Amino acid sequence: MRRLTLALGLPLLLLGACSSDDNNQSEATGSDSSSGDKIELSYWVPFSGSDGEFMEEMVREFNQSQDDIEVEFMNNNWDDFYPKLRTALVSNSAPDIAVSHVSNLAELIPTGAVEPLDELAEEAGLDWSTYSENQVDATLVDGSHYAVPLDTHAVIMYYNKELLDDAGLLNDDGSIMMEEGAEGFTNMLRILQDELPSDITPMVIGSNNIFTFWIWHALVSQQGLEYLDGDQVNIDSPESVTAMNIMSQWLEEDLMPADVGDNSYDIFKTGQAAVTFTGVWATGNFETEESLDFEAVPFPQLYDEPAAWGNSHTLIVPAQADREKQVAAVQFADWLAENSVKWAEAGHVPPKPSVIESAEYQELPYRPEYASVMDDVKYVPASDQQSAITDAILESLVKINYGQVSVEDGIKEAHDKVEALTGN
Amino acid sequence: MLQLTDKTNEQIISVSAYKRKETIRNYATAALFLAPFMVLYIWFWIYPIIQGFITSLTTGSYGVEQNFVGLSNYAYMLTDNKFWVSFGNTLYFILISTPTIVVLGLIMALIVNSKLKGTTILRSAFFMPYMLSISVVGSIWVFILQSRTGLLAETFQLFGYTMEISWFGSWGMGWLSILIATLWWTVGFNMILFLAGLQEIPEEIYEAADIDGASSWEKFRYITFPSLRGVTALVILLQTIASFKLFGQTFLITNGGPGISTTPLVHYIYQVAFRQWDMGYASAISFVLFLVISLIAFIQYKVLMKKD
Numbered sequence: 001m002r003r004l005t006l007a008l009g010l011p012l013l014l015l016g017a018c019s020s021d022d023n024n025q026s027e028a029t030g031s032d033s034s035s036g037d038k039i040e041l042s043y044w045v046p047f048s049g050s051d052g053e054f055m056e057e058m059v060r061e062f063n064q065s066q067d068d069i070e071v072e073f074m075n076n077n078w079d080d081f082y083p084k085l086r087t088a089l090v091s092n093s094a095p096d097i098a099v100s101h102v103s104n105l106a107e108l109i110p111t112g113a114v115e116p117l118d119e120l121a122e123e124a125g126l127d128w129s130t131y132s133e134n135q136v137d138a139t140l141v142d143g144s145h146y147a148v149p150l151d152t153h154a155v156i157m158y159y160n161k162e163l164l165d166d167a168g169l170l171n172d173d174g175s176i177m178m179e180e181g182a183e184g185f186t187n188m189l190r191i192l193q194d195e196l197p198s199d200i201t202p203m204v205i206g207s208n209n210i211f212t213f214w215i216w217h218a219l220v221s222q223q224g225l226e227y228l229d230g231d232q233v234n235i236d237s238p239e240s241v242t243a244m245n246i247m248s249q250w251l252e253e254d255l256m257p258a259d260v261g262d263n264s265y266d267i268f269k270t271g272q273a274a275v276t277f278t279g280v281w282a283t284g285n286f287e288t289e290e291s292l293d294f295e296a297v298p299f300p301q302l303y304d305e306p307a308a309w310g311n312s313h314t315l316i317v318p319a320q321a322d323r324e325k326q327v328a329a330v331q332f333a334d335w336l337a338e339n340s341v342k343w344a345e346a347g348h349v350p351p352k353p354s355v356i357e358s359a360e361y362q363e364l365p366y367r368p369e370y371a372s373v374m375d376d377v378k379y380v381p382a383s384d385q386q387s388a389i390t391d392a393i394l395e396s397l398v399k400i401n402y403g404q405v406s407v408e409d410g411i412k413e414a415h416d417k418v419e420a421l422t423g424n
Numbered sequence: 425m426l427q428l429t430d431k432t433n434e435q436i437i438s439v440s441a442y443k444r445k446e447t448i449r450n451y452a453t454a455a456l457f458l459a460p461f462m463v464l465y466i467w468f469w470i471y472p473i474i475q476g477f478i479t480s481l482t483t484g485s486y487g488v489e490q491n492f493v494g495l496s497n498y499a500y501m502l503t504d505n506k507f508w509v510s511f512g513n514t515l516y517f518i519l520i521s522t523p524t525i526v527v528l529g530l531i532m533a534l535i536v537n538s539k540l541k542g543t544t545i546l547r548s549a550f551f552m553p554y555m556l557s558i559s560v561v562g563s564i565w566v567f568i569l570q571s572r573t574g575l576l577a578e579t580f581q582l583f584g585y586t587m588e589i590s591w592f593g594s595w596g597m598g599w600l601s602i603l604i605a606t607l608w609w610t611v612g613f614n615m616i617l618f619l620a621g622l623q624e625i626p627e628e629i630y631e632a633a634d635i636d637g638a639s640s641w642e643k644f645r646y647i648t649f650p651s652l653r654g655v656t657a658l659v660i661l662l663q664t665i666a667s668f669k670l671f672g673q674t675f676l677i678t679n680g681g682p683g684i685s686t687t688p689l690v691h692y693i694y695q696v697a698f699r700q701w702d703m704g705y706a707s708a709i710s711f712v713l714f715l716v717i718s719l720i721a722f723i724q725y726k727v728l729m730k731k732d
Contacts, residue, residue, distance in 0.1 A: 090487030259572075
């Protein structure tokens with residue numbers, strides 16, 4: 001009989017252990033909020049690179065700056081951040097505050113687990129008018145604010161001053177000597193090709209990775225194309241063909257190498273390329289290379305209007321019963337934006353004009369040169385299928401860059417896939 | 425006599441009753457001992473499989489809505505071009521990876537098992553990559569193979585040659601890169617299996633063969649190879665299943681491209697589930713994959729194990 005009770009008891013004990021754990025937890029959190037101690041906030045971010053260290057430092061500074069709120073920082077792997085965040089939101093186990101790219105808001109908000117911020121912002125004393133308009137507008141869904149902008153990051157142009165000078169293409173003020181428009185830009189690359197040694201490529205971009213999509217996005221936006229307008233898909237258009245034609249032309253004339261991925265950073269960094277289009281987050285990387293004399297400027301205007309691909313890190317507040325925590329989360333978000341000079345060291349552009357104008361920011365190397373890009377940034381169209389749409393377009397564009405499909409057929413293929421995804 | 429028979433009957437009855445009681449007791453004890461495991465097994469394995477099947481009968485964006493649609497996800501699969509392409513890619517990978525890993529694993533095991541010097545170092549060297557995580561393996565091979573700045577390209581350049589091979593730029597080269605990375609990563613484990621098999625073969629058989637004047641090739645052909653039948657079957661089975669589950673290598677090395685030319689089935693399931701957020705369709709594909717793996721494992725088991 002004793003053996004029986006033991007055998008029966010063991011699994012019960014196991015089950016019991018699980019449930020008693022739950023009890024402890026809810027008791028613990030219950031006492032936390034009622035005792036009136038510090039408000040504890042859990043905070044998730046997806047910064048696998050060096051920006052993770054900057055953010056961790058900012059959190060430490062925030063915790064030291066006041067006694068009411070204690071933020072617990074958790075850095076996640078970038079690759080599976082959104083599967084994790086969305087799963088947590090859906091299963092009510094989300095953190096108290098989290099970073100989301102502005103492009104992913106349209107995917108997260110339909111779950112109903114992202115709190116609209118208008119009332120919370122008022123309670124927390126956040127003033128939306130202190131933020132840049134373009135950035136705040138991108139966080140509006142049906143007229144409600146859903147996120148606090150933390151930065152803007154964009155694909156911009158970097159150039160190697162030494163190599164451009166060698167080719168006689170540098171003005172006295174350090175800017176590039178080139179004619180306007182696509183033809184002017186291409187001619188500048190051709191001069192580089194003629195003047196520079198053969199082992200140096202005029203330009204390098206990620207021709208088989210996400211950069212191809214970002215540059216296509218910038219070039220079609222410069223021609224005024226809204227490639228996804230609500231449910232209307234406009235990818236199969238002369239503007240798309242023009243954008244991919246010029247990339248194909250650069251590849252064909254050997255003005256940039258084919259088959260390049262993330263190593264595009266290294267090719268530019270080690271002086272093997274004169275010009276590159278890459279993300280602002282590369283600034284911190286490039287400036288560690290002492291032999292590299294470079295400049296960072298906004299994405300060049302090749303067509304009718306200025307535009308660049310860009311995205312924003314924003315802060316979202318998941319829905320939860322504890323309103324005190326939500327207000328504290330918004331206060332923390334506003335503090336981060338207000339103190340984003342530190343964050344700008346990672347390369348990103350601050351979300352508040354007052355920060356950009358501050359002496360502290362203006363004294364940073366390189367960053368002020370491209371801060372104006374935030375006004376030209378065209379965000380990807382809001383869609384609850386944004387990730388899948390980006391993947392689908394990218395797949396076809398990479399095939400074009402590898403010459404496996406003609407420009408027209410590749411564009412048509414992308415168009416059809418996106419139509420299928422948006423349910424047309 | 426009659427009395428005796430009655431008594432025997434009585435005895436028989438009581439014995440069988442006792443036996444039945446004993447059997448029940450045994451089953452009860454067994455069940456109780458199994459219970460802790462079974463609870464967890466059902467909770468974490470059986471329940472998710474059933475739940476996955478139920479999910480596969482629904483449609484809608486994850487966490488937003490879920491509508492019951494019966495078998496229409498399965499019907500859509502039949503007309504979904506990307507499903508068939510990625511299914512074909514998976515089969516192609518099984519076709520190229522299984523024979524190479526068996527042959528290479530066996531050759532490595534033979535080298536390590538020989539009585540030469542330095543085999544201990546070799547054994548560790550061959551097995552070492554297996555301990556790395558897939559993200560490390562992916563980074564290493566991108567670092568080696570990438571065009572222009574890859575280790576291979578740079579080494580060639582050092583000797584004055586330019587190597588213009590696009591390792592990730594086509595269907596064929598993409599799969600070759602993934603095959604190389606996979607072999608480097610996992611062949612060590614298969615080598616260990618073969619090595620265990622080799623060490624089970626009794627030395628006496630080789631001695632007898634020596635007396636009969638058999639050559640090395642004959643010894644391999646008629647002793648070693650037949651003795652490894654069971655291990656080979658196991659390696660083939662494990663490799664087939666592992667190849668069906670291919671994901672990390674394509675995700676990290678080629679990102680499934682160019683286009684979808686190196687996208688295997690599990691990679692596609694990931695895209696449907698975590699990029700399109702369509703858990704219903706992703707579950708449906710997973711379920712088909714589950715059935716296909718079960719079927720192939722069953723057939724292989726029957727065919728390969730028949731003579732043992």
